[in-house]
Ligand SMILES: Nc1ncnc2c1ncn2[C@@H]1O[C@H](COP(=O)(O)OP(=O)(O)OP(=O)(O)O)[C@@H](O)[C@H]1O
């Protein structure tokens with residue numbers, strides 16, 4: 001096992017997922033490689049349908065299967081492959097060591113159980129606590145995620161909380177067993193802007209306090225800048241660029257990332273028309289040959305239509321899947 005691998009909590013290597021449907025085979029994840037270390041936040045960014053959630057579902061073992069199948073790759077947690085280990089060890093790791101937070105708390109929480117009972121259940125089932133101790137821990141946890149009057153609110157049902165408060169309860173559920181890694185899939189998308197910022201700040205604070213690894217899936221570049229250490233940009237089921245956040249913001253090395261950055265509103269350019277990447281992502285049943293981004297790329301040349309660019313190393317810790325990464329970088 002190499003050094004880097006032991007240091008990382010999670011190493012996803014060349015992961016491939018396809019959906020076999022009546023309309024054909026949709027190649028949703030096409031060789032994704034990323035890693036997360038303890039205490040690190042990796043943001044996964046990309047347009048709708050780029051494979052962000054499906055990658056996370058394959059890591060968590062909650063892929064909708066059929067029609068979804070993992071067709072290749074490795075998911076190493078502390079060096080052990082979750083895809084090939086025994087079912088029992090896998091369940092233990094995924095339940096206690098890796099937790100997931102979803103966008104929609106209302107459909108992830110049990111509507112007919114009080115939040116206190118749901119939180120307490122985690123401790124009873126996984127740690128064999130008595131009901132009484134478990135309830136006390138649940139109250140502490142509610143307090144930790146700053147739910148006002150935590151003790152009394154244990155008796156309330158999910159629908160009695162506001163969206164922001166429900167998202168805090170989701171965070172509490174995810175934290176309950178003190179996981180090493182949290183995967184948060186668009187955790188604040190359904191909330192309004194001020195509440196978004198509060199929930200994001202809370203998540204970032206807890207991540208630091210517990211020294212957890214965090215994978216933050218989002219299509220909001222604004223959120224990423226404040227909380228992430230590194231970024232992985234996905235397009236048509238591939239990582240097209242990966243870099244430390246500030247380097248990527250300062251000078252992207254892939255035209256798709258450039259397009260994403262140019263389409264965020266900026267205070268210093270008020271009134272200027274916003275750039276939008278032209279066209280649509282490809283159909284995953286029929287990904288174009290060469291670079292999958294070529295039909296939309298302002299920089300595309302002949303080679304882009306025939307040769308698929310691998311991830312080129314741009315600098316230590318930086319890579320770009322573009323034949324012309326150097327020109328793109330120089331221009332930034
Ligand atoms: N249950 C499913 N059945 C068939 N195809 C699916 C299923 N789930 C996902 N897919 C396919 O996988 C692709 C990637 O989906 P995924 O949910 O990972 O996108 P995403 O990047 O998370 O997008 P979003 O930003 O909208 O959440 C989809 O475009 C779709 O083609």
Ligand code: SF4
Nearest residue numbers: 291294297304322323
């Ligand atoms: S490889 Fe070609 S088409 Fe793809 S992003 Fe680079 S320049 Fe554009």
Ligand SMILES: [Mg+2]
Nearest residue numbers: 052053054185
């Ligand atoms: Mg998604």
